[in-house]
Amino acid sequence: MTITKSIEIRDVIKFGLLAGVIVLSLSVIGFIDLLGTRELVAGMFTLGHIFMLAAPFGMAFVSAGKVSADEKNKALGYGFLIGVIAALPLVVLAILATSFDIRQFLPNVSPSLISLLTFGQGLTVGSLILVVVTGILGLLAAGLHTLPDRFQHPLITGLGWMLIAGTFSEILLGRVRAFFGRGVVKLIFAGKALNPIAALIIFVLAAGITYWLDTRAPKKEETVEDIKKLQKMTKIRIGLGILLLLVSPLILGTYLTEVANNVGLYVIMGLGLNIVVGFAGLLDLGFVAFFAIGAFAMGVLTSEGHLGLGLTFWTALPFSVLASTLAGVVLGIPVLGMRGDYLAIVTLGFGEIIRILALSDMLKPYIGGAQGILQIPKPSIMGFEFIQPESLFYIVLLGVLLAAFISWRLRDSRLGRQWMAMRDDEDVAEAMGINLVSTKLMAFASGAFFGGLAGAIFASKLTSIFPHSFNLIVSINVLSLIIVGGLGSLPGVVVGALILVGLPELLREFAEHRMLIYGALLIVMMLAKPEGFWPSEIIKRELHAHEEPEPVSSD
């Protein structure tokens, strides 16, 4: 029912050039070339190709949505044109690079980049191929958009899984070898990449399964049976999920489990900050402080070195969490009257103060200054020591489940409603009888509780901690991940942590572009999906309220 302005040929040129310029910029900074080193499907394409072709593809897909549904051919034509136009800036780059020495201005325009852009076929033939390939891709993208959802969804999902499998083929390879041996590896992989047939099979399988699931799921929650069926499916899904979590260290292996542990710690922190920012609407930029306090408390209480008291992990844990929770209250008191940007700045300062205190000479005799605290023992239960990432996984998992459970209960509690009312209007909330002081302090304390929990586990997991691990970046990461996941949403925290903590870990070789990806992802996401990847109901209905009038229910 929304009236979208139909696009004109002018817009087509604009979108095409925009896509082209995006790819051009990625090329000129050396990003595409770098990604070109990672093969997805052996002998066919690399991650570089994906990034090179993603912009025209996406642009054509989006534009097709702006052509009215009955003009299919127009949509396809526009898609093709966008693809072709997007190639032009790259062709110009290729021509310039082969005729002049532009590397003195643009050092990243290397021969290997040009070869990647022209598919290794030389300037003339290669440029033509490029134009044709992007054109066809644009056509396909537009075509994909004109398909009914029934086909579109499985196809996109299939493509997604194939790309994911290809991108992480090396890790996948390791796992397949561990479980099924070299024979199976040879069947699926060529070198470190997927072989084309395996890639195709993954695509078909993922698309097929999605199609099957789509047809089975009840369309709408209309009849009582449908609702029951949905509930049953949800229950089965949760059960399977928990089972999968319990055995996942076995499946994932040491390296991936270590990554999962880091993600888990960020999930705990994310859940904490989500209470402060998402539920209560208090913008806290110094969240790392509580993480640090939890970690240093654990360090001092358990370390077997000269600084430590030598308690066990389990004895020290409640004290560490208590310390950070109290710190949350202490920070809360001076900022009770502050909101928004002022609050952000003050909390930012608090985070820095804690880090600088940790580095200071004054506290050096107790927490070691820049040398940090060493010889922190790992957790143990009745003689069993949680040394390997695979066993530490269960400690982290316990923390995550605890934090998730508490968050979930808090959200639906009276306190949760107090937070949300306060977030919308402090004065009115107060007039309704809500005590702002205690409500705010409870938010800071709950958030700090989780921050401290994550910090305590972190210290014990690493066995040594240094002040420089607790800098502003941690706060920013945690805030970004809850925004990316969807402010106020509990599953969103997990999704956000996987994307912002897990993914960079798996894409180590591109570390120098990490911040670039990070920033670009945030911008794209805020434009395309401002409510986050897994938005909470409340945010969703707020952001999309003007698009779809809520159905009027009455009984």
Next chain:
Amino acid sequence: MAMLEVKNLHTYYGNIQALQGISLEVEEGEIVTLIGANGAGKTTTLRSICRLLDPRQGSIILEGEDLANCKAHEMVYKGVAMVPEGRGVFSRLTVAENLDMGAFSRDDASGVRQDLERVYNLFPRLKERRAQVAGTLSGGEQQMLATGRALMAHPRLMLMDEPSMGLSPILVEDTFETIKAINKEGTTILLVEQNATMAFSVADRGYVLQTGEIILHDTAENLKTNEMVQKAYLGIE
């Protein structure tokens, strides 16, 4: 003894004095209106009474009890509810959740249920839209919600800040009908209004506020015929 006695209020924003000694009284069961031009200090007066602002001087006495040490969030427990200026609804919560927040101070579930019925009877529109997010309600609906939410506290004294602001003439009439109905059911009302004509039609008594001072107070009947009031607030030459 009056239900609410306000004596000599002086309220400041920083160094700017907004109220210069306001005194007023509201008897139990009355509708009392407070009129004045923009910036006269009407909102400031209401916010001072319900403790959202801290007057430098003066006293607020509710049923004989001095509220000097009462906090804003305790006022509702004393039986005072507020309908804020400019449709202050919780914009991200649904209609039903907003009403639920109105009853935050109460723990008598059956009474709350009764009051919800009452609010839905008073504003059938709210019942239709109870699952809708408050921020997406129309202006008039938000006004109804703010009023309904205040009623959910089952107040004995309701402070209303310009409930007719921005409403169409028909809705304005409806609003004042509602105010009368609420009052009939036993709620005392202190009503801030720009729409003096309508305010006088429902009120028992009125106060006229000018630059932070009460310049006149009388019964609504007398105020209606007062020359100065007619000129300045009723648009009668």
